[in-house]
Each structure stands twice: as C-alpha cells, then as structure tokens.
Amino acid sequence: MNKTNLMALGLLSLSATLTSSAVFAGGNDDPLLTKVMLDQFEKGVDPQDPTQFSAQAWLGYDLNKLWLKTEGEYSNSDKQDLEIQALYSKPIAPYWDVQFGIKTDIKPTPTRNWAVIGVQGLAPYFFDIDAALFIGDQGRTAMRVSAEYELLITQKLILTPEVEVNLFGKDDAELGIGSGLSDVSAGLRLRYEIVREFAPYIGVDWRQKLGNTADYARSEGEDTQETQFVIGFSAWF
Amino acid sequence: MKSQYMIKPMIETTNSELNNSRRRFVFGASAMLALMSIPFPKNAFANALSQSLSQLSGKVFDLSIDYKMVNFTGKSARATVVNQLLPAPLLRWKEGETVTLRVKNNLDHDSSIHWHGIILPTEMDGVPGFSFDGIKPGETFEYQFTVQQSGTYWYHSHSGYQEQTGLFGAIVIDPATPDPVIYDRDYVIMLSDWSDETPENIYAKLKKQADYYNYRERTVMDFFSDVDKNGLANTWNARSMWNNARMSDSDISDVTGSTYTYLMNGNPPQQGWQGLFKQDEKVRLRFINSSAMTIFDVRIPGLKMSVVASDGQNIQPVSVDEFRIGVAETYDVVIEPEVDNAYCIFAQSIDRTGFTVGNLTSDASLHAPIPPMDPRPVLGHSDMGMDMSDMDMSGMDHSKMDMGGGDMSGMDHSKMAMGGGDMSSMDHGKMAMGGGDMPGMDHSKMAMGAAKATVSGLGLAGFGSNNEIKHIDTEFGPQVDMRADAPKSGLHDPGIGLRDHQQQFNRKVLTYGDIKGLHPTYDTRQPSREIQLHLTGNMNRYMWSVNGVKFMDAAPLEFEYGERLRITLVNDTMMTHPMHLHGMWSELETGDADFIPRKHTVLVQPGSKISYLVTADAKGQWAYHCHLLFHMPGMFRKVVVK
Numbered sequence: 026m027n028k029t030n031l032m033a034l035g036l037l038s039l040s041a042t043l044t045s046s047a048v049f050a051g052g053n054d055d056p057l058l059t060k061v062m063l064d065q066f067e068k069g070v071d072p073q074d075p076t077q078f079s080a081q082a083w084l085g086y087d088l089n090k091l092w093l094k095t096e097g098e099y100s101n102s103d104k105q106d107l108e109i110q111a112l113y114s115k116p117i118a119p120y121w122d123v124q125f126g127i128k129t130d131i132k133p134t135p136t137r138n139w140a141v142i143g144v145q146g147l148a149p150y151f152f153d154i155d156a157a158l159f160i161g162d163q164g165r166t167a168m169r170v171s172a173e174y175e176l177l178i179t180q181k182l183i184l185t186p187e188v189e190v191n192l193f194g195k196d197d198a199e200l201g202i203g204s205g206l207s208d209v210s211a212g213l214r215l216r217y218e219i220v221r222e223f224a225p226y227i228g229v230d231w232r233q234k235l236g237n238t239a240d241y242a243r244s245e246g247e248d249t250q251e252t253q254f255v256i257g258f259s260a261w262f
Numbered sequence: 263m264k265s266q267y268m269i270k271p272m273i274e275t276t277n278s279e280l281n282n283s284r285r286r287f288v289f290g291a292s293a294m295l296a297l298m299s300i301p302f303p304k305n306a307f308a309n310a311l312s313q314s315l316s317q318l319s320g321k322v323f324d325l326s327i328d329y330k331m332v333n334f335t336g337k338s339a340r341a342t343v344v345n346q347l348l349p350a351p352l353l354r355w356k357e358g359e360t361v362t363l364r365v366k367n368n369l370d371h372d373s374s375i376h377w378h379g380i381i382l383p384t385e386m387d388g389v390p391g392f393s394f395d396g397i398k399p400g401e402t403f404e405y406q407f408t409v410q411q412s413g414t415y416w417y418h419s420h421s422g423y424q425e426q427t428g429l430f431g432a433i434v435i436d437p438a439t440p441d442p443v444i445y446d447r448d449y450v451i452m453l454s455d456w457s458d459e460t461p462e463n464i465y466a467k468l469k470k471q472a473d474y475y476n477y478r479e480r481t482v483m484d485f486f487s488d489v490d491k492n493g494l495a496n497t498w499n500a501r502s503m504w505n506n507a508r509m510s511d512s513d514i515s516d517v518t519g520s521t522y523t524y525l526m527n528g529n530p531p532q533q534g535w536q537g538l539f540k541q542d543e544k545v546r547l548r549f550i551n552s553s554a555m556t557i558f559d560v561r562i563p564g565l566k567m568s569v570v571a572s573d574g575q576n577i578q579p580v581s582v583d584e585f586r587i588g589v590a591e592t593y594d595v596v597i598e599p600e601v602d603n604a605y606c607i608f609a610q611s612i613d614r615t616g617f618t619v620g621n622l623t624s625d626a627s628l629h630a631p632i633p634p635m636d637p638r639p640v641l642g643h644s645d646m647g648m649d650m651s652d653m654d655m656s657g658m659d660h661s662k663m664d665m666g667g668g669d670m671s672g673m674d675h676s677k678m679a680m681g682g683g684d685m686s687s688m689d690h691g692k693m694a695m696g697g698g699d700m701p702g703m704d705h706s707k708m709a710m711g712a713a714k715a716t717v718s719g720l721g722l723a724g725f726g727s728n729n730e731i732k733h734i735d736t737e738f739g740p741q742v743d744m745r746a747d748a749p750k751s752g753l754h755d756p757g758i759g760l761r762d763h764q765q766q767f768n769r770k771v772l773t774y775g776d777i778k779g780l781h782p783t784y785d786t787r788q789p790s791r792e793i794q795l796h797l798t799g800n801m802n803r804y805m806w807s808v809n810g811v812k813f814m815d816a817a818p819l820e821f822e823y824g825e826r827l828r829i830t831l832v833n834d835t836m837m838t839h840p841m842h843l844h845g846m847w848s849e850l851e852t853g854d855a856d857f858i859p860r861k862h863t864v865l866v867q868p869g870s871k872i873s874y875l876v877t878a879d880a881k882g883q884w885a886y887h888c889h890l891l892f893h894m895p896g897m898f899r900k901v902v903v904k
Contacts, residue, residue, distance in 0.1 A: 052423045052465060054812055054895030060470045087469070087805050088740065116740030119800050120508055147802065150505040177481040221467075221474055261470075 059084045060261060065214075067228070067257025074253045075100040083114070090114040092124060097132070107132040110141055121146035128159055133200060137161055151175065166194030181218045187211065196237060201245065203237020216259060225258040312536045313528045315432060315450055316347060319354035326366040327373050327397075327419075327429065334523050334530045339458040341428035342369065342419065349452050349528050349552065350417070350431025357412040357438040363405040367397040375405070376420040377433065378590060378842075379574055379862035382407040384882025387844055389420045392883040392900065396421055412437035413574030414450070414548040414592045423461030426554035426891055430454065434548060435574070442780060443570045445546035445596055449537045453549065453587070453609050453618060455522040455556040456530075465892050468516055472804045475520050478512040478613070478638055503643060507744070511641040513801060513836055514758065516892060517555045519616030524556065526609065526618040531632075535620040541601040545622070546570075548594050551587040554891035557612040557838055557865070558587050559760060561769065562605050562622070563633050567595035569772055573861040576780035583769035586612070586757050588840035588865040590889040593772075597622075604628035612759060612838065614638040636767075639759030645836055647746020647869030720828065723788050724855030726751070726873035727830040732794065737810040737834070743800040745834045752870035753852060757838065774850060774865075774872070778857040783849070785877045789828040792873075793819065796832045797839050797866060797888065797897060806888070806896035813898035819886065821878035821903045830873040833866040839893065840865050843901070845884040849875040863889060878903045 061082040068076045079096035092114050097107035112126035121144055128139040143157030152172050159167040171189040178184055190209045193202050214228030234242050234249040242249050325344050332341040332348055344350030355361050367373040374396045376388035386407045390396030397403040412435045419429035432450045457464060467474045480501075488497040504511050526535040539545050547567075551558055561567075561584040569580045571594035579596075587593055587609075599605055599622060607620035614635045621629050721728035733745045756763065756771040763769045799806040808816065821827065829848070831841055840863050841848075847860040851873045858875065866872055881903050888897035 052462065052891075052895050054806075054814060056462075056466070056469075058466055058469055087803055116803075119740050119743040120802060121740075147508050149508060151508060177479055179481055179483070180477045180479060221471065 055086050057084070057086060062259075062261040064259055065257060066259070067226075067255040069230075069253040069255055071253060073100075074255075075104070077255075085114075088116055090122075092126075105132040112141060112143070114145070117144075118146070120148075124157070135199060137165070137197075137200070139165075139167070148172075164195065165197065168192040178215075183216050183218065183224075185212075185214045185216065187214075193238075198241070201238065201241040203239075203241055205236045207236065207238035208232060208234045214255075214257075222262055223258065223260045226256075228255045228257070229253070230255055312533055314535070314537075315349060315352040315452065315527050317352040317354055321359055321361055323353060323361065323363045324366070325350070325363060325375070326368055327375075328368045330428075332428070334456045334525065335458055337458050342373075342424045343428050344375075344431055347431075347528075348428040349454065350429065352432040352434065352450055353417070355409050355433065355435045357409055357435055360406065360408045364402055365397060365405065366402040367399055370399050372396040372398055372421050373424060373429075374403075374419055374421045375417050375429075376844075377405070377415070377417050379415040379592070380407075380433070381410050381845070381847075381880070384845060384880065384884065387882075387884065389844065389885045392885060409435055411435060411574060412441075413571055413576070414550060414594050415574050416452075416550045416552055416590075416592065418552060420885070423465070423554070423891060425552075426455075426457070426461040426464075428454075428456075430552040432548070432550055432552075442576055443546060443594070443596065444544060446543040447539055448546035448548060450527070450548045450550060451535070451607060451609075451620060452525075452527050453551050453553060453556075453558050453560075454525045454528075455517075455553040455611075456525055457517075457521045457523070459521055461554070461891065464517055464521065468804045468892060472516070472801050473510065473513070475516065475518045476510070476512060477518070477520055478514075478615070479510060480512060503646075503648075507646070509646070509744070509801065509836060512638075513641065514613035514639055515555065515557075515611065515615070516804075516837070516890070518613055519611060522556060522611075522616060524553075524558075524609070524611060524616050524618035526607070526620050529618075529620075531616075531618050535607075536626065537607075537620060537622045538626060539599055539601075539622065539624055541624065544596055544598055546594060546596050547607070548592065549587055550592045551589050553589050555589065557589060557840070558609040558618075559612060559636075560585055560587055560593075560607070560609045562597065562607050563630070564603075565597050565599060565605055567597055569777075570594050570596055572777055572859060573863060575860045577859055578778045578780055578857065580772060580776045581770070582772045582776075583767075584760065584763060585772035586760060586865070588838065588863060588889070589891075590840055590842050590863040591861075591865070599624070602628070604630040606630035606632055608633055610635045612639070612757075614759070636759065636763070641758060641836055641868065644750060645758060645868040646744060647749040647834070720789055720792055722855060723786070723826075723828075723875055724783070724851050724858050725853060726753070726851040727792055727794070727828060727871070729792055729794065729830065731832055731871065733796065733834075734809060737796055737798055739810060740803070741800050741805050741807055741812070742798045742810045742834065743802060744836070745796075745798075746832060746869040746871075749832050749834075749869055749871040752833075752865070752867040752872040755867050755870065757865070757867055775852050777850065777852055777859045778854050779859040780857075782856055783858045784847075784860070785826055785849075785875075786855075787826040787877075789826050789875055791825075792828040792830055794830045794832060795899075796834050797841070799835045799837075799893070799896070801836070804892075806893040808897055808899055812896040813887075813900075816899060818883075818900040818902045821876070821901060823878055823881055823903055825878050826875060827878065828873055828875050830871060831864070831866045832871045833868055836868045837890075837893075838865055838867055839897070840889040841887070842889045843876065843884065843886045845880040845882065845901075845903070846876050846878060849877075851875060 063080045065079045075098040077098040081094045083090045083092045092112040094110040099105050108130045110128040112124040114122045114124045117123045125142045128141045130137040139159035139161045141157050145155045148154050152174055154172050156170040169191050173187040176184040188211045191207045193204050193207050195204045210232040212230045214226045216224040216226035218224040230253050232251045239249040330341050330343045331338050341348050365375050374388045374390050384393040386405050415433040417431050418425045523530050529535045566581050573592050601624045604623035610617040619632050754773050754775040756773050760771045763771050796809050798810045842863040848864050849858045850861050884901040886899045886901045887894050
C-alpha cells in the first residue's frame with residue numbers, strides 16, 4: 026500500500042458525502058466537522074523526566090472521517106520520539122470504527138514507515154480501545170493495543186486508568202527494538218474538567234521494557250523500567 | 263438596553279372585535295423594563311413585573327422576521343424574532359375566516375413560518391423544499407388560507423435552527439360555534455428553552471461528545487451509595503446491562519439545563535410570568551411547548567387541572583394534578599383558583615435540570631412558593647424495550663373477550679393477538695400487551711365480529727396494532743445502537759420520571775390512555791393498512807433516523823388520497839420522541855373506537871410503541887418528523903399524498 030492511494034481513497038469518500046448536503050427542513054443533519062483532541066500534554070515532575078504529548082484530530086462526517094494521530098516525547102536533543110498517523114476511518118458496528126492508513130516514526134532515526142490497519146471504539150463496560158497492526162518495509166510488523174477507562178469520582182473529577190502494550194514481529198537493532206512483546210505501560214491520571222473542553226491533571230506513568238527489547242536497553246546501559254509522576258492537561262475543541 | 267426589551271403595543275389589524283381577551287393579554291406589557299437590568303433579583307417575582315404575550319387579531323397580519331439582541335441569562339445573545347418579540351406575537355384567529363399573513367424576512371438567511379397543527383393547503387404549510395421555497399432574505403411571502411378548526415396552536419420557523427433562537431409564537435382560534443369549554447379568562451402559557459450558545463454550536467458539540475450536556479452521569483459515589491442500599495450483587499446486576507450496552511441510564515435529555523434557561527412566555531425563572539384572576543373565575547390555561555429540545559412536566563401545586571383540549575382539539579375533560587407536555591404539543595386546562603391566593607405554575611424539564619415558573623394570583627402582591635424539583639429520573643430496563651417481566655398475561659380476562667358473531671371463519675387466528683382459545687399460537691414475547699396496558703382496554707367494546715375484522719392482522723380501529731414488531735434490515739448497522747425487542751405500550755405509561763408520582767405524591771398524572779375525543783370519531787372506517795416505523799439512532803455517534811435510514815437517504819412515504827391507515831411507531835431508542843405529522847390529524851388509538859382523539863404531535867416513550875390512525879385527506883407533500891430540533895434533520899420523512 027502506498028500513501029497516495031490511501032489518501033485519495035479517503036478524500037474520495039469525503040467528497041461523496043459532501044455532495045449530498047441538500048437541506049429541506051431543520052438544519053444540516055451531517056455537517057462537516059472537525060475535532061482536535063490534545064489527550065495528554067504533560068511533564069514529569071523530576072527534572073530528568075521527558076515532556077510527552079499525545080493528540081488526535083478528525084475531519085469528516087458521521088460515517089467517514091480522516092484521522093490524524095500523533096504522539097511523542099522530548100528529553101533532550103538525543104532522546105526524542107515522534108510518530109504521526111494519517112488514517113481513514115469508517116464504522117463497522119455501532120461502537121466500532123475500522124481505520125487504515127499510514128504511520129511514520131520520525132524519531133528516533135532512522136525513520137520507519139508503516140501501513141496501518143486498526144479498530145477503534147467503545148467496548149462493553151465503556152472501555153475505550155485502540156488496536157492497530159502495522160506493516161513496515163523489509164517484512165517488519167508491529168502491533169499496539171491500548172485501553173482506557175473513565176471513572177467518575179464526581180461529574181468533573183475523573184480518574185483515568187490506561188494500559189498499552191507493543192509487540193514487534195522481528196528485531197530492529199538500530200532502534201533497540203526486539204521481537205515479541207517489547208513493552209507495556211500503564212498510567213493513572215486524575216483530571217478535573219474545568220469545562221468539558223479543558224482539564225488539568227496529575228498522574229503517574231509506569232513503563233516496563235520486556236524480552237529482547239529489555240536486553241537491548243540493558244546493553245545500552247538504560248533502565249528497563251521507568252516510573253514518573255506527571256502534571257499536565259488535556260483539551261479539545 | 264432599554265429599547266431592546268420594550269414591548270410593542272398591541273396592534274389591532276383590521277376590524278377585529280375587541281373582546282375581553284384583549285385586556286387579558288395586555289396587562290404587564292408596559293412593565294417589561296425591570297426584566298433586563300442584570301443581575302436578576304435572586305428572589306423570583308421580587309419585582310412582580312413580567313412580560314406577557316402581545317396579541318394580534320383580525321384577518322390580515324403583517325409579520326417581520328428580524329435578528330435582535332436579548333438577555334435572558336445576564337449575557338446578551340442574538341435571537342431571531344417576529345415583530346421584535348420573543349415569543350412572537352400571539353395570533354388570534356376565528357374559525358371559518360380566511361386569514362392572510364404577510365411574512366417579511368429581514369434576515370440574511372432563508373426563513374419560513376410553519377403553522378403547526380393547522381389543516382391547510384400544502385403550499386401554505388411553510389416547510390422549505392416541499393411545496394414552498396422558503397422566504398429569501400428581503401422577500402415577503404403571503405400565506406392565505408381558511409381556518410377550519412379552533413383551539414390552541416402555535417407557529418415556528420422550519421428553516422435552519424431558527425426555532426431554537428426564538429422564532430415561535432402562539433395561535434388561538436376562537437370557535438365559530440359556542441365553545442363547549444366554559445371559562446371566564448384565558449392565558450396562553452408558552453414554554454421554551456433558551457441558550458446563549460448558537461444551535462449550530464450545540465449540535466456540533468453533541469456530534470463530538472454526545473453526553474456533553476449530561477452532568478448526571480453515574481459516579482463512583484453513586485455506586486457506593488447503591489451498594490449500601492441494595493447490596494453489591496444487585497447493584498452490579500443493575501449496572502451490568504447498561505455497561506454491556508454501553509448506554510447511560512441518566513441519558514434523559516440530549517441538551518439540558520446546563521446550557522438552557524427555561525422560559526414561560528419569554529420570562530426566565532428568576533423573573534417569572536404572572537397572571538391575574540378575579541373572584542370565582544374559571545381560568546383556561548393554554549399550554550404550548552415551543553421548546554427546541556425540552557419536554558416539560560407541568561403542575562400547579564394546590565390546584566386540580568381539568569384537561570379539556572389536547573393539540574387544539576377538545577377532549578372529554580380529565581382531572582389531573584400533573585401532565586407531561588412534549589415538544590410541540592399543546593394542552594388546555596381549566597382551573598378554579600381561590601381568590602386571595604397565589605399559585606405557582608411549575609414546569610420542570612423531564613430530566614429535572616431546570617424549570618420555569620409562573621405566578622397565578624388574584625392579588626399581584628401575593629407570590630406562591632416555588633416547589634423543589636422532583637427527583638431526577640433514571641432509565642430502567644423496560645425503557646430499552648427489553649423487560650419481559652411485565653408481559654404478564656394474567657391481566658387478560660379471556661371470558662370477557664366476546665369474539666361475537668359465531669362466524670369466525672373470516673378471522674385469521676394466527677395473526678390475531680387476541681385469540682380466545684387459540685393461545686398456543688401466541689408469541690407472548692412479541693406481544694406488547696404488558697400487564698399495565700390491559701386495564702385501560704374496554705373489552706366489552708371489542709366486538710370482534712367477523713364482519714368488522716375484515717383485514718386480518720390489523721386489529722380494530724381505536725385499539726392499536728396487533729402486528730408483530732419487525733426490525734428490518736436497514737435497522738442494522740453502525741447508525742443504530744439499540745432495537746427494542748419487546749416494546750411495551752406507551753398508552754398508559756405516564757413516562758419516565760412520572761411513573762411513581764401517584765404512589766409517592768398522590769398526584770394523578772395524565773396518560774395518553776386518559777384522552778378521549780369530545781366529538782365522536784370523525785372517520786369510523788377500519789384501517790386498510792399499517793405502516794410500522796421505527797425511531798432509531800446511535801446516541802454515541804449522535805445520529806438519528808427512522809428505520810435506520812436518515813432523511814437524506816430516505817424515499818418518501820406514500821399515502822393514497824382518501825385512505826384510512828394506521829401508523830405504528832416503535833421507539834428503538836432511550837429518548838422520548840415527539841412525532842409530528844403535518845397536514846393531517848394523527849388519531850391516537852387510546853382504546854375507545856367511538857371517541858378517538860385527534861393530535862398533531864405524539865410522544866413516543868423510550869422502548870415502547872404507540873399507534874394512530876390517519877385519514878389521508880390532504881393532497882400534497884407533507885413533513886413528518888421528530889420535533890426535537892436536533893433529531894429532526896435525521897428523523898424526518900416526506901409524506902406524499904396522491
């Protein structure tokens with residue numbers, strides 16, 4: 026799969042829905058909308074800790090959307106992470122969307138490109154799930170599953186546990202990634218929604234490298250486990 | 263600031279008879295100014311100066327649609343108004359007369375006025391894109407039609423979301439013959455919801471986060487207090503269905519008091535509307551729910567209300583303490599207040615996130631206390647149309663089912679849900695004859711003679727549908743999150759949040775089952791066919807549809823001119839939907855074939871079904887839709903009568 030084809034497909038379905046916007050009564054049922062979500066923007070409380078962010082945005086209609094997802098972290102000029110995904114999203118069930126497109130890992134270098142197919146949605150018991158399979162060049166494969174839950178202490182004070190696991194199909198020595206289950210992370214964030222659209226939070230983040238990936242880390246003299254307390258905010262519009 | 267809120271003096275067009283009603287509606291008009299000096303007095307009625315509706319009467323009306331800045335919340339925001347008024351002027355017509363309404367659009371957008379509940383030619387109905395193009399900016403459209411009915415109605419824009427921003431007004435039509443309702447004084451009580459947010463913004467927010475306005479979600483604290491009360495196992499079981507379904511049992515209204523300020527005749531609750539009466543007067547209150555999204559529960563503590571009309575049509579009076587009024591419905595009640603007393607007209611939103619009030623008194627210095635709102639409702643399993651436990655057939659007395667006639671050969675028992683001896687073929691799971699529904703049925707009137715039950719499977723006029731509930735293919739897909747497999751009857755259900763009011767507060771709450779027409783049924787034919795329509799949606803995606811198909815993708819419904827048909831609405835969602843058919847009456851089947859009441863808007867309870875009959879006596883193209891403003895674009899159908 027190449028990027029241009031995927032983007033063209035997405036745009037095509039968007040323009041198809043654009044043309045059907047005749048309005049007889051009341052307002053437009055299915056207007057073109059955008060939503061930009063800064064899910065996490067946080068800094069570890071220890072000065073050594075990195076600044077991290079994770080954001081997504083969509084543009085589209087009820088049933089056809091273009092998604093952008095990005096996340097990254099910055100410790101210093103040598104230690105950076107940045108990835109961007111561009112996806113076309115279409116529902117397959119009341120609570121589930123299938124998403125496909127491309128992902129680019131810009132940092133660390135060398136850059137890796139992937140084709141993406143995934144599902145995103147709401148599982149029973151209100152778990153937000155995002156699961157994706159990545160297929161890269163030279164036979165590389167990877168998988169990521171993340172789950173998140175919102176526990177309302179009050180209507181505005183919300184505790185959010187989340188977990189994420191990453192798997193890789195084969196070793197990527199240049200980037201210090203080993204095959205198999207490479208890392209698992211868990212976070213717990215307590216946010217206060219001043220308004221729906223803006224909420225500062227405090228939290229704790231724990232990450233564990235596993236298997237071959239942990240071995241690579243040890244050989245580089247890095248820790249295989251990190252725990253940090255974070256302070257940050259989330260916002261959307 | 264001042265001039266914005268100055269009410270225009272009442273304009274008498276042509277030679278209208280100057281009846282008592284003029285004085286009734288005028289008082290208070292000069293006293294508008296206090297309303298607007300922010301901040302509001304904390305104590306409602308503190309200054310006892312409220313806005314009343316201003317009235318226009320006669321045969322020719324000049325109406326102009328403009329933008330205007332208003333202030334209901336302490337913040338100023340732009341409204342869409344008629345003749346500089348919010349609500350728009352009350353129009354008083356007389357049955358039998360021909361009215362001319364010249365409507366000038368001074369907006370920079372298209373506009374329109376739809377005469378809600380009025381029987382008129384299709385091109386006068388005012389729905390853009392149907393038999394009318396809408397009114398372009400700067401243009402004047404002349405509506406003209408003969409008024410063939412009497413009672414309480416209203417009008418509103420059918421363009422964009424103008425209704426939410428203030429474009430609505432009352433219509434009172436005096437009958438040509440003496441009014442069967444005896445009263446000395448009447449007031450229109452217009453209920454509405456106002457937001458400083460633009461409707462487009464509200465709609466966009468709902469699409470981005472459907473529970474944006476719900477600040478009543480279940481919390482950890484609720485869980486612990488439920489465990490405390492009911493034990494862990496019961497609490498877990500009660501929650502697990504909702505959690506499994508990914509739905510919220512606190513999802514009563516999409517848009518709530520967190521953004522809405524509820525108005526009575528244009529007065530916010532801090533101000534309150536005030537009406538006066540004199541000794542021994544019978545007062546007729548004409549309630550109109552002109553909200554965009556808010557269903558209200560209305561009561562007047564200390565007074566019984568005799569409900570005398572529904573949607574403009576006289577009914578056999580029913581004495582109640584409380585009634586629910588869906589968006590676009592109207593109810594007329596007669597009350598007999600005591601002199602030297604004050605009464606609170608209290609209208610709380612269905613989700614109990616806000617209310618609006620009026621003070622009815624014989625002495626302007628007396629103010630009735632405002633009661634607290636009732637407990638917030640929580641949806642139950644039956645509201646998802648899933649509760650089989652009330653399918654108790656023991657409530658049926660088979661011995662009273664006179665299957666008369668002796669000649670049973672013409673009857674198809676397998677399709678009749680009333681089979682006497684033939685119960686084996688009944689699928690109880692599919693029968694909506696849940697226990698609660700049966701007491702209201704008068705079996706003695708069910709003369710199921712072969713001669714009458716000509717069309718097998720349909721069931722008799724007046725008693726509703728016997729057909730099984732079918733979910734068709736278009737109802738399955740990402741656009742629909744729920745289907746009621748065992749919808750109960752919505753007829754004798756006062757509705758979510760009102761069900762326990764008799765036991766808890768000793769308040770008699772009006773149900774549709776209580777409503778019987780004052781006049782005998784106009785068209786006594788049996789329905790020749792039935793259309794089953796499912797009200798569908800996906801709350802999480804904020805998508806609404808009928809049969810899973812949104813308006814944009816839907817073929818029109820076709821009615822044969824002159825035919826008598828039944829529409830059965832099945833609510834496959836957890837919201838209460840007010841369904842409005844233009845151009846023709848919706849004759850609600852409440853169990854008395856001889857006195858079927860006529861309505862223009864019918865509330866369909868969550869997870870329930872309800873049936874009405876329609877005589878397709880109006881050629882043309884008509885709108886048929888849910889009257890909740892943000893459901894309307896998807897939950898809309900064109901009806902073609904040819």
